[in-house]
Amino acid sequence: MSHHRKTRHYPLLICGTSFAGIGAGVAIGKDAFLVERSSSVGHEFIGAIHPGVARDKLPNSTFARELQEEMLDRNLLGEDGTIHLPGVHPVLCKHIHDQALHVQFMTEILAVERLPQGGFEVEIFHSGGLETIHVNEILDTTSTRLSTPQNLYTSTDKKSLNAYLHHAENDAHTPEPFHEEMSIVHGRFPTEIIVKLTLDAEIEWPEARKMLHDLWASRPKEWSSYTLAAVADQFEMKVPAGPFELEKGWNWLPSIGFENPLEALDQGYMFLINKEELTHAAIQKG
CATH class of the missing domain: 3.50.50.60 (FAD/NAD(P)-binding domain)
Structure with a gap:
């Protein structure tokens, strides 16, 4: 050196x-x-x-x-x-x-x-x-x-891309996930709703973001009032x-x-x- x-x-x-x-x-x-x-x-x-x-x-x-x-x-x-x-x-x-x-x-x-x-x-x-x-x-x-x-x-386990969701009503009922690789978790407050999209380990960042946005664009009616407020800037890894x-x-x-x-x-x-x-x-x- x-x-x-x-x-x-x-x-x-x-x-x-x-x-x-x-x-x-x-x-x-x-x-x-x-x-x-x-x-x-x-x-x-x-x-x-x-x-x-x-x-x-x-x-x-x-x-x-x-x-x-x-x-x-x-x-x-x-x-x-x-x-x-x-x-x-x-x-x-x-x-x-x-x-x-x-x-x-x-x-x-x-x-x-x-x-x-x-x-x-x-x-x-x-x-x-x-x-x-x-x-x-x-x-x-x-x-x-x-x-x-x-x-x-490099982990071979699946990872996830997470995002905060927003709803105008603080006490709105959160529907069930509409995709098999999708899960919902909550933070400290009721308004902190986090969506997680589980992905294969080899999927890169641009593709992962596109998958999340495409999934959200095709969400069912009961999810229509929810919006993506902020998408994580890195993967949740195992x-x-x-x-x-x-x-x-x-x-x-x-x-x-x-x-x-x-x-x-x-x-x-x-x-x-x-x-x-x-x-x-x-x-x-x-």
Whole structure:
């Protein structure tokens, strides 16, 4: 790899400002460097319009419990675990700011190489151009394993394209789905109606959007008063939760593998906390 500037060094590189990535970042604090290829956060749930499976269980970590309480106070989370996705985005951004996390958006990982003396050399591309950084460890929380750009993960499971529906009447009865690959789920509020169109894994984005719009254009009469309010900007995917060790010091913990956003954040946090405790115990034993 070529060097274009003074090489920066970080104890931990976190790939993805996913819910798990942000949880992990909060756990490790200033020692973490988070890189995100998009300009958003929590996109695996928020951008996919995927509220996940509602659970009312208590998170493991103190941070996730405090966030859960904050979301309840802000009316973003129901007592039954249902979540209002759009309102969570600014809350995550606030915590990134308050925790002073080092986050760099619109950044692509181009290559990763193990260094002879330990750790990794990572080539990234961002608005400032090419840059090489050195990191001790890597935690990838992305759905497609973006830290392995030459060998991205491709799920063979079906995925879905989701969209918010709109109806002028807040208490309108939602009819039954009219297509075998169509399902309806609800967010935090009665007006949050989400339609999901299940698709084969190999279907690409342009075709998927066309399929959804064509399906909606031919909807039956009982659905005529409903309109597509917003279509997700990425697929809801099925990916195993992990963690998976790619190499020593390089782990993959896909955020979308967890049941809902709060669990993903909690598991990202706990993964780093548990890892730090194991390392400390090993040092004490040594």
